[in-house]
Amino acid sequence: MLKREKLNKxxxxxxxxxxxxxxxxxxxxxxxxxxSNPTPSNNTxxxxxxxxxxxxxxxxxxxxxxxxWDGTNYTIFNNSLILLYNFDNISTIGEDDTNIVDISRxxxxxxxxxxxxxxxxxxxxxxxxxxxxxxxNTTRSLMNSLTQFTMAGWVYASATGSRIxxxxxxxxxxxxxxxxxxxMLWVSNGGNIDWTINSTIFPLNTWNFVVFVGQxxxxxxxxxxxxxxxxxxxxxxxxxxxxxxxxxxSIGQSVFDSTGGNFTGSMDNVMVFNRSLTSDEIYHIYISNxxxxxxxKYSLYINQSQNATNVLFDKSYTxxxxxxxxxxxxxxxxxxxxxVDTIYPSINTTQPINNTNSTDxxxxxLFTRNDTNLGSCWYSTSAETNITLNSCxxxxxxxxxxxxxx
Amino acid sequence: xxxxxxxxxxxxxxxxxxxxISVPQSQNNQNPAPSNGGGGSGSSSGYSEKTSLESIxxxxxxxxxxxxxxxxxxxxxxxxxxxxxxxxxEISTSRLINDLEVKLTEETIxxxxxxxxxxxxxxxxxxxxxxxxxxxxxxxxxxxSKSIVNERKVSLYIYENTWKExxxxxxxxxxxxxxxxxxxxxxxxxAVKISKKExxxxxxxxxxxxxxxxxxxKVNDSTxxxxxxxxxxxxxxxxxxxxxxxxxxxxxxxxxxxxxxIKRRIx
Numbered sequence: 001m002l003k004r005e006k007l008n009k010x011x012x013x014x015x016x017x018x019x020x021x022x023x024x025x026x027x028x029x030x031x032x033x034x035x036s037n038p039t040p041s042n043n044t045x046x047x048x049x050x051x052x053x054x055x056x057x058x059x060x061x062x063x064x065x066x067x068x069w070d071g072t073n074y075t076i077f078n079n080s081l082i083l084l085y086n087f088d089n090i091s092t093i094g095e096d097d098t099n100i101v102d103i104s105r106x107x108x109x110x111x112x113x114x115x116x117x118x119x120x121x122x123x124x125x126x127x128x129x130x131x132x133x134x135x136x137n138t139t140r141s142l143m144n145s146l147t148q149f150t151m152a153g154w155v156y157a158s159a160t161g162s163r164i165x166x167x168x169x170x171x172x173x174x175x176x177x178x179x180x181x182x183x184m185l186w187v188s189n190g191g192n193i194d195w196t197i198n199s200t201i202f203p204l205n206t207w208n209f210v211v212f213v214g215q216x217x218x219x220x221x222x223x224x225x226x227x228x229x230x231x232x233x234x235x236x237x238x239x240x241x242x243x244x245x246x247x248x249x250s251i252g253q254s255v256f257d258s259t260g261g262n263f264t265g266s267m268d269n270v271m272v273f274n275r276s277l278t279s280d281e282i283y284h285i286y287i288s289n290x291x292x293x294x295x296x297k298y299s300l301y302i303n304q305s306q307n308a309t310n311v312l313f314d315k316s317y318t319x320x321x322x323x324x325x326x327x328x329x330x331x332x333x334x335x336x337x338x339x340v341d342t343i344y345p346s347i348n349t350t351q352p353i354n355n356t357n358s359t360d361x362x363x364x365x366l367f368t369r370n371d372t373n374l375g376s377c378w379y380s381t382s383a384e385t386n387i388t389l390n391s392c393x394x395x396x397x398x399x400x401x402x403x404x405x406x
Numbered sequence: 407x408x409x410x411x412x413x414x415x416x417x418x419x420x421x422x423x424x425x426x427i428s429v430p431q432s433q434n435n436q437n438p439a440p441s442n443g444g445g446g447s448g449s450s451s452g453y454s455e456k457t458s459l460e461s462i463x464x465x466x467x468x469x470x471x472x473x474x475x476x477x478x479x480x481x482x483x484x485x486x487x488x489x490x491x492x493x494x495x496e497i498s499t500s501r502l503i504n505d506l507e508v509k510l511t512e513e514t515i516x517x518x519x520x521x522x523x524x525x526x527x528x529x530x531x532x533x534x535x536x537x538x539x540x541x542x543x544x545x546x547x548x549x550x551s552k553s554i555v556n557e558r559k560v561s562l563y564i565y566e567n568t569w570k571e572x573x574x575x576x577x578x579x580x581x582x583x584x585x586x587x588x589x590x591x592x593x594x595x596x597a598v599k600i601s602k603k604e605x606x607x608x609x610x611x612x613x614x615x616x617x618x619x620x621x622x623x624k625v626n627d628s629t630x631x632x633x634x635x636x637x638x639x640x641x642x643x644x645x646x647x648x649x650x651x652x653x654x655x656x657x658x659x660x661x662x663x664x665x666x667x668i669k670r671r672i673x
Contacts, residue, residue, distance in 0.1 A: 365409070
């Protein structure tokens with residue numbers, strides 16, 4: 001009898017454990033996505049023409065991250081992102097002074113060589129600085145046989161020079177200062193583009209977002225974007241941009257040549273996609289920062305404007321973020337709305353005429369008011385302050401005192 | 407005066423306006439009486455204001471007032487037939503209105519809607535070419551002979567599928583008539599009802615003797631109020647006392663019987 005009771009207890013415990021495991025694995029399998037500061041609350045109106053949004057994502061196996069702004073999806077993270085270095089020296093993900101972790105799905109980690117040092121004044125958090133004697137090496141020939149690519153990064157150049165490296169793979173896809181006046185994108189197969197530096201568009205000692213895009217079959221085949229705007233196009237249609245080279249992908253050194261070409265300045269958030277991003281997508285990576293700050297924790301910061309040249313228009317916008325993990329479990333934030341309203345409401349009194357006398361103690365005060373997002377109306381007289389006008393309607397139910405100056 | 411407006415993004419704008427109110431002494435001093443035609447200008451009291459209109463008979467098919475163009479602001483349509491309950495209709499519009507028609511009718515019984523029990527008169531206001539949204543204020547002024555009112559409560563009712571009472575204010579008394587005003591939510595069929603005796607706790611008196619104006623003074627008749635309550639409280643106290651006396655008597659009777667029983671046992 002005692003044995004049977006013990007057996008029953010064991011079976012019960014076993015079942016409880018199984019149920020607990022099923023529940024926890026189900027709950028925690030879904031990516032966690034949420035808003036964080038300084039994201040505005042839902043249904044708010046602002047006079048700001050750029051809006052800062054922040055999202056937190058918790059997922060150990062992030063597969064896809066979509067940011068939706070005003071009804072359009074922008075894929076910030078998926079398997080087309082083949083390299084992303086935050087350069088934030090996060091020890092919990094395995095970074096230190098010399099080891100850089102790739103937060104893309106491919107984990108192509110990098111090593112700092114020479115005199116590359118961590119600089120706390122990055123574009124986003126910290127960055128790596130190179131004083132002309134260092135760079136970052138990877139262990140992969142990332143750019144082999146690509147029919148499309150996008151290489152991007154924040155570049156703080158302190159000096160230009162001849163054959164100075166930004167990022168790329170020697171003998172296959174190369175980018176940087178080709179001479180003291182030009183930025184070049186060269187591909188082994190498909191030509192090159194050479195942009196003469198305009199110091200207004202690309203000033204030295206300032207963070208500039210530089211993007212090199214290649215697409216083999218659609219013009220423009222090669223495209224250079226500076227700070228979200230296309231600055232130079234060219235190239236030619238090809239089957240791919242080069243089958244292979246024996247070199248690995250490098251940053252800040254060994255791009256135009258197998259050695260040397262060291263960059264002077266800082267670099268932050270270098271990323272590579274194996275597809276060509278549209279100009280709208282490029283604008284959205286220009287205004288965003290996807291950052292991994294713990295083993296399974298990411299943050300996505302967006303500084304949203306209308307586009308690279310315009311601030312947000314006066315209207316209501318919706319936005320949300322959706323995360324998908326490797327087992328295709330999806331979770332998304334609520335869809336929030338924010339209204340941009342920079343136009344002041346107008347108000348004009350139509351009756352009575354200003355500075356006149358009336359014998360009518362029931363005199364109605366009529367006015368017109370106009371605004372797309374009208375809030376409230378109220379009035380003050382010498383006798384009373386802040387009387388709310390329901391529905392912003394005319395003042396029609398006041399009996400004014402005889403002899404009153406209103 | 408400053409009128410403020412803000413929007414959802416909390417941006418504010420304001421408009422400043424200065425005006426004064428000064429009622430001419432002659433109007434303040436005169437006894438508010440409707441003129442028998444011949445015109446008159448506006449006054450602060452409202453109901454004594456008259457415009458020149460010919461006498462009309464509303465009891466038949468009603469009378470239609472037509473306006474080729476009605477300017478924004480307040481318009482008062484007045485009925486000068488003193489035998490009628492209908493005194494005037496006020497319409498305050500926010501815009502210029504073209505080809506406005508207002509038809510006023512007064513009936514003793516009504517056929518197209520259910521009759522209101524105890525209704526004294528039905529007042530009907532029909533309009534053409536007038537949207538509700540253009541009108542920001544409407545009021546109906548009516549008068550009833552003092553002898554008919556006889557201190558009873560007078561209310562205006564509006565028909566909105568059922569009869570609903572509207573706040574009715576007594577404006578004052580002029581010769582044999584008592585004048586009333588009701589702000590109405592829209593024009594419709596109205597009924598004047600004279601019901602039970604006017605509540606005695608609030609009387610509207612006109613301060614005619616003091617300054618011959620139509621300033622209304624509300625006086626609380628606290629004497630009557632206190633008397634009623636005094637009698638109720640007195641009645642309750644008497645009841646409680648009677649109950650207590652009975653209770654004491656019962657208790658003392660019990661004690662007496664108990665003591666007698668003990669005495670008997672001792673004996």
